[in-house]
Amino acid sequence: MYNDNPTLEGITKHVDETKQGEVFFTEGKKGDKHFYIESYGCQMNFSDSEIVASILGEAGYQPTRNMEIADLILINTCSIREKAEDTVRKRLRIFDKVKRQRPGTMVGVLGCMAERLKSKFLEEEQLVDLVVGPDAYRDLPNLVAGAEEGDKGVNVFLSREETYADISPLRLNSNGITAFISIMRGCDNMCSFCVVPFTRGRERSRSAFSVIAEATDLFERGFREVTLLGQNVDSYKWENPETNTTVNFADLLKMVAHVHPDLRIRFSTSHPKDITDDVLHTMAKYENICKYIHLPVQSGSSRVLELMNRTYTREWYMDKVRRIYEIMPDCAISSDVIAGFCTETEEEHQETLSVMEFANYSMSYMFFYSERPGTVAARKYEDDIPLEVKKRRLQEIIDLQTPMSYRHNQKDIGKTFKVLIEGESKRSDADWKGRNSQNKMVVFAKQGVHSAGDYVYVKINEATSATLIGEMVAGPGA
Structure with missing residues (x-):
């Protein structure tokens, strides 16, 4: 069966539940300086990497997929969960080996971890030459020039004004x-x-x-x-x-x-x-x-939501979901769910499960709570739920969402959707893949003269928990 999960598409590649990684590249001419960049975390990080690529391009750097020829190796980081930070540290040690084999290569950390762990990267681990926060990318060429002279380039200043509105991102490795x-x-x-x-x-x-x-x-x-x-x-x-x-x-x-x-x-x-x-x-x-809204709930317990400072209650959230379906009955809603937040009881965990069922999410991003240093929760609350309990509750959340996604997709069998062709299916070059308005991945056999970027109508014949499978038809009523 097909399993072209919609979260794997575009310029992000989902690696596991806490990390996304992709390399942006085009090959430059011989003699050009090259940079290599990996991005992890949210879509904003991938968007930021395109801004970085544009800034470095203006400074004479060409992107490359081969870190071994790169003059500058960058990693755009995420601090949302501990596992993501562990992954970044492992990558930095790999980059350090490349750097030792090719003297003169510089390594830089960008993004959220750069801001949070600047001194640790520079002083304790000594793995990097540059540490650049999300609002300081314009300063990259100056920091790189300084690092070439032996200085440690650091800029993690948080701006109240920077939006990079005047920079045209390089859509590298895009479809x-x-x-x-x-x-x-x-x-x-x-x-x-x-x-x-x-x-x-x-x-x-x-x-x-x-x-x-x-x-x-x-x-x-x-x-x-x-x-x-x-x-x-x-x-x-x-x-x-x-x-x-x-x-x-x-x-x-x-x-x-x-x-x-x-x-x-x-x-x-x-x-x-x-x-x-x-x-x-x-x-x-x-x-x-x-007609798709990602509406993170995080918890189904009003008490836990108050501890999380989410500023809404269980009942308020459910009313919002009702309103969405009232105005757009065909809308798909997805969510973020955290298992095992501080002091969460079994009854409150069950409340989360019941809200998920009520909202009928098409899919969810599901995690167990990972305490992040510097947050309000880390300062005020004890991370008191044992890891085995967190993992068990998370598994129960996953075990609820997976069949719910399957049932959600099964209801689409027999329906016809307008689909934007994004490219060939990963499983077969005889099939197209694309998404419908509800953000569901649709796979269907090629026929006629069509190409990526075309809109076509697809009637759904089969469905898995992640993918709709169908055939092209002449129109919405076919």
């Missing part, structure tokens, strides 16, 4: 069909378990005009789907200095939807407290805004 657009940076939500506000700073939104210009440029270059990115996209707010008016997220969605009817729009991630009826009605109104 040429889908792309990310970062619309805002930082986060003002102080969830007690999360390190992001400390590593990425306060929220600030890009100019709506720059977002529209980037979306327009992508469409004109053949891209047919954009994902608007932010730690909390629903809190997007840009003040237009020319008109003294405010553009909110619903306004921005409308503006991007008007770029072209054939440009699909997705977005990630939403905080339940900020996704408004205005956003939902906008999604329902425009066919090219995908």
